[in-house]
Amino acid sequence: MIEIFRKPERTTKPRQSGLTHVLDKGMSLSDIDSLLEVAASYVDIVKFGWGTAVVVENLEKKIERFQAAEIPICCGGSFFEIAVMRGQLDEYVAFLKHYGFGLVEVSDGVLNIEPDDKLRHIEKLAKDFTVLSEFGSKDSSVVVAPSRWVKGMTDELAAGAWKVVAEGRESGTVGLYRGTGEVRTGLIEELENSIDTSRLLFEAPQKAQQVWFIQHFGNNVNLGNIAPEEVISVETIRQGLRGDTLGE
Numbered sequence: 347m348i349e350i351f352r353k354p355e356r357t358t359k360p361r362q363s364g365l366t367h368v369l370d371k372g373m374s375l376s377d378i379d380s381l382l383e384v385a386a387s388y389v390d391i392v393k394f395g396w397g398t399a400v401v402v403e404n405l406e407k408k409i410e411r412f413q414a415a416e417i418p419i420c421c422g423g424s425f426f427e428i429a430v431m432r433g434q435l436d437e438y439v440a441f442l443k444h445y446g447f448g449l450v451e452v453s454d455g456v457l458n459i460e461p462d463d464k465l466r467h468i469e470k471l472a473k474d475f476t477v478l479s480e481f482g483s484k485d486s487s488v489v490v491a492p493s494r495w496v497k498g499m500t501d502e503l504a505a506g507a508w509k510v511v512a513e514g515r516e517s518g519t520v521g522l523y524r525g526t527g528e529v530r531t532g533l534i535e536e537l538e539n540s541i542d543t544s545r546l547l548f549e550a551p552q553k554a555q556q557v558w559f560i561q562h563f564g565n566n567v568n569l570g571n572i573a574p575e576e577v578i579s580v581e582t583i584r585q586g587l588r589g590d591t592l593g594e
Contacts, residue, residue, distance in 0.1 A: 364566035396424035423453025454479035472506030481515025482521035492536035514549030
C-alpha cells in the first residue's frame with residue numbers, strides 16, 4: 347500500500363538514469379549492512395574513495411557484501427591516476443580483475459594526463475570494464491571553460507565511457523561548483539544544450555546541490571559522491587517526500 351505514495355516515473359534497478367553513486371570513505375561491515383538494510387534499492391554504485399582500497403582491512407569482505415547485493419563497485423579515479431603515475435597500470439587492472447570489479451573510473455583531476463592519452467586509456471579499459479570517466483579539476487584555482495567541458499565529455503563518451511562524472515569532489519566546492527558550493531549554472535546550461543545529460547553523473551555531496559539538480563533535471567538525474575547516510579535523504583528528495591521538493 348505504501349507504493350501509492352511513490353512517484354511512478356522514478357526508475358528502478360537496474361537503472362540507466364536516476365543513479366545514486368555512493369562514496370565509501372572506509373565503511374565497516376556493520377556500516378555496509380546498515381546501508382543495505384535500509385537503502386539497497388537506492389544504491390546503484392559504490393565507489394571506494396581515492397586509494398582507500400589499499401589500506402582498509404576489510405576489503406575482501408566488503409567486496410563480497412556489495413557483490414552479493416548486486417551493487418557495482420569501483421575504486422576512486424585517484425587510484426587510477428596513482429597507477430598511471432607509478433607505471434603500474436597493468437598491475438592495477440590485474441587487481442580489479444582479481445576482485446571482480448566491473449567498473450573502473452578514469453580521471454585526471456590531479457595528475458596532468460594529456461587528453462589524447464586519457465582517451466586511449468578509456469578506449470582500452472572499455473574492452474574489459476564499464477568505464478566511468480571523470481572530467482574536471484580537483485584544484486579550486488583551476489576554472490575550465492564550459493566549451494572545454496563539452497568537448498572533453500563528448501570525446502570521452504565517444505571513446506567508450508558509459509557515463510562521464512562531472513567533478514565536484516567530496517567537498518562540493520570545485521569543478522561544477524564555486525568555492526561557496528554554489529552551482530555554476532552557466533556551465534550546466536552549456537552541458538545540457540550539448541550533451542544527453544542521462545550520460546552524465548553530477549557529483550553533488552551537499553544537500554542544496556542535490557536539491558538543485560533534482561529540481562532542474564527531475565528525479566531521475568544521476569547524482570554522485572553521496573554519503574552513505576544521505577542515501578535515504580536523497581531518495582526522499584527525488585520522490586517529493588521532503589519539504590525541499592514537496593511541491594515539485
